[in-house]
Amino acid sequence: MFFIVCGEDTFRSRRKLTALREHFLNTRDASGMNVVRLNRKDHGLDEVAGALFATPFLAEKKLVELEGFLKAPKADRERIKEMIGRKPETTIIVFYEPEGADAFKDDELFGLLRRQKYSEEFQPLSGMKVDRFIREQVGSHGCRIDGKALRELVALVGTDSWLLYHESAKLCAYAAAGGGNAVTVEMVHELVNGEQDESVFAFLDACTGGQPGQAARILEGLFRSGVSELQVTAMLQRQVRLLIGVRDLMNRGVRNKHEIAKRLGVHHFPAGKAMVAARTLSLEALRDRQEDLLEMERRLKTESGRSRAILNAFAARFAASRIVA
Structure with missing residues (x-):
């Protein structure tokens, strides 16, 4: 079998x-x-x-x-x-x-x-599958989430299932601590940090700029804000996938951020930021970093007690590559 x-x-x-x-x-x-x-x-x-x-x-x-x-x-x-x-x-x-x-x-x-x-x-979540996944995760904790809160959660976190899993658990724990079982949009605004993606972009900027020390400090800031090592890895994977998509389109002559955003199904603001970052790396280098992240995810799940060292080693390796297109 x-x-x-x-x-x-x-x-x-x-x-x-x-x-x-x-x-x-x-x-x-x-x-x-x-x-x-x-x-x-x-x-x-x-x-x-x-x-x-x-x-x-x-x-x-x-x-x-x-x-x-x-x-x-x-x-x-x-x-x-x-x-x-x-x-x-x-x-x-x-x-x-x-x-x-x-x-x-x-x-x-x-x-x-x-x-x-x-x-x-298991393809990436999209459309109604995202809604269904969130409701299943929230329901598994004995809670419920209204439509507005669900939409706001997706707007802040995206459709990455690792992040949605962790954020749903956090929101449900907060609701239960308050004696309720409903996740509201106010809770999402209070607990879900939409600035985490900014920190991930800053981390990648530090890496591509050859500043592993700064990258390590940004990672520590994310950890202090309550983000787990696996959440950081998931966010990095999402951003590197975006960079790969942007770099590929740029290689094919697409240079308008609105057109790139439309083709990739993202907002034009992150698409524009990704265009700036993608200019400094070749498509091959980005795919290498994607392979590094897959290996890093595996190690984080199998090598207990070494998570920070694994992430810092990734930052140093990324900074050392600095392969310019």
Whole structure:
């Protein structure tokens, strides 16, 4: 049996991955001794083979999670394809990729896996899905949110599911502390800091300006304001995606901020700011930084106690690159 979970919305895709693992533990392996989690950054194909072909320990099945292996070199992907073709029926494989299907559209292995019964892609939230997601998050805390407050929350935070998750939890905790269960627009104005994006832009400006010390101070300011490390990472990912979109359009000759904003579906003000920042970096450099952020997100979720060091290391690496287009 194979599962593939992918998509740019890493909050919902990782939540799905966790749900699959927990279902396996609850129904197949309460001991947890037959769950193996491997990622391409830290593990090689020999370890993958060992996990796939090992006999389950005192259980009928074993679960092997493989993260990032669909981005491996072609020769490695061919070997993976060969291995999964002869793996024992006792092994369940879950492939996880923090990117959308478009990133693998020409890959034979990905195409094979996508044709399987259990395949799910989590695209970024948009339209009514954003409203539904927020109401589900608020409802999970026993609260409700009115339409005006919901629209204001989206205006301030955007549609990033990680940020919406954290902000919804914060708003619900505040409502409960006051003895109620309704999230109001006044609470959104009081608790949700729309200036956080400004700080993220300032952080990126400091990085591209070769000022890692200033970038580190901006990060500390965000942390002091109550923003978590994962929230900072999510905001950085959103801004770098915007920079990539802007830089790509600029490379194709689009130089009007209103036209860029229209094509990217954003307000012209952040589009204009992104144009200024994107002039100093090549598209290749920005995509490299996007890869860095995906790796940083993974490390933040797996390496406890080192989050600030990981973020500061990213700032230093970004500042050191300074690749000008």
